[in-house]
Amino acid sequence: MSRLYIIGNGFDIAHGIPSKYSDFRDYCKRNIPEMYEKLSRYYGDQIDDLWCSFEENMPSISQNAIFDWATINNPDWNQNMNGYNKFIDEIRNEVDYVDTIKTDFTEWIQTIELANVHKLYHLYLEDSLFMTFNYTLTLENVYQVNPDQVLHIHGCVREKFPQLILGHNMQDAEINDIFTSEDEIQQETCSEVANLVKRWRKDTHAVIAENEDFFSILADITDVYVLGHSMADVDLPYFEHVRDIVNEGAIWHISYYGDNDRQGKERVAGRLDLRSFELIQLDDLRRAREGELF
Numbered sequence: 001m002s003r004l005y006i007i008g009n010g011f012d013i014a015h016g017i018p019s020k021y022s023d024f025r026d027y028c029k030r031n032i033p034e035m036y037e038k039l040s041r042y043y044g045d046q047i048d049d050l051w052c053s054f055e056e057n058m059p060s061i062s063q064n065a066i067f068d069w070a071t072i073n074n075p076d077w078n079q080n081m082n083g084y085n086k087f088i089d090e091i092r093n094e095v096d097y098v099d100t101i102k103t104d105f106t107e108w109i110q111t112i113e114l115a116n117v118h119k120l121y122h123l124y125l126e127d128s129l130f131m132t133f134n135y136t137l138t139l140e141n142v143y144q145v146n147p148d149q150v151l152h153i154h155g156c157v158r159e160k161f162p163q164l165i166l167g168h169n170m171q172d173a174e175i176n177d178i179f180t181s182e183d184e185i186q187q188e189t190c191s192e193v194a195n196l197v198k199r200w201r202k203d204t205h206a207v208i209a210e211n212e213d214f215f216s217i218l219a220d221i222t223d224v225y226v227l228g229h230s231m232a233d234v235d236l237p238y239f240e241h242v243r244d245i246v247n248e249g250a251i252w253h254i255s256y257y258g259d260n261d262r263q264g265k266e267r268v269a270g271r272l273d274l275r276s277f278e279l280i281q282l283d284d285l286r287r288a289r290e291g292e293l294f
Contacts, residue, residue, distance in 0.1 A: 007132035007228060007229065008228040014282050015120055015142070017112060027111070032104055035100075044065055058167065059197045059200070063193040069094065070090040074086050074087040091189050095193060102164070109162075109164065114142060119142060120285075131153055131238075132153070135156050137157065153165075167234075168197075202234060223253065226252065236271075236272075249275065251278070252278070253278055254268075266279065
């Protein structure tokens with residue numbers, strides 16, 4: 001294999017597929033209003049950031065908001081042991097409910113349909129491998145890519161009961177520093193929320209290890225195409241691993257969307273210390289034909 005395509009959600013979005021986090025927000029608002037209300041309450045001023053970059057902002061949940069809500073619902077929480085126990089149960093129930101967001105996310109992904117989606121871009125299917133971060137089957141169903149050529153690094157909807165990988169990359173030490181309080185009562189809330197945020201962490205190194213069979217065949221790759229991927233910090237370990245395996249002289253073709261994204265991708269390419277790369281736009285692939293551009 002000589003080419004590796006790394007596909008991000010921007011690829012699906014460009015096809016008109018409603019796979020933005022804001023689409024998930026709308027799904028929650030319509031179908032799970034209680035979850036939508038709780039997230040709005042517990043993320044407060046950070047809620048817009050959550051629906052913009054869901055994974056990165058998952059740790060922004062407010063332990064103070066959960067504590068305040070539990071005190072409102074249990075006004076006698078500090079009067080006796082029975083009131084205190086009800087108060088603690090309220091906190092745990094709220095945390096447990098919010099923890100089901102990943103299940104809700106999976107159910108939303110399963111509602112996305114591709115029936116009216118058509119090819120937009122020219123992709124080389126022969127002598128190519130695909131690593132997609134998308135949960136949809138756009139490559140297989142729309143572009144007719146052989147499933148044997150595709151790695152869904154975070155899972156996909158093909159399985160009847162998909163185990164989708166979703167999460168942030170904040171480490172335990174930072175989580176413990178954020179969710180802490182000198183007040184013994186509030187510390188109980190902090191501990192519950194800290195454990196929630198830890199459960200939400202995405203273990204990228206474990207995911208890489210589980211898919212080492214795929215990565216092990218990338219040594220001869222001479223061209224890497226990153227299409228519609230933000231290359232955010234949470235997923236950077238994957239790109240570092242690919243960089244370390246592919247041919248030393250491999251050329252990276254990285255798509256960007258707008259001037260700010262272009263500057264961001266230049267910074268990421270610098271952080272990855274890529275020897276040879278070019279920045280492209282997805283529309284360039286509309287014009288590509290055999291023997292042209294790529």
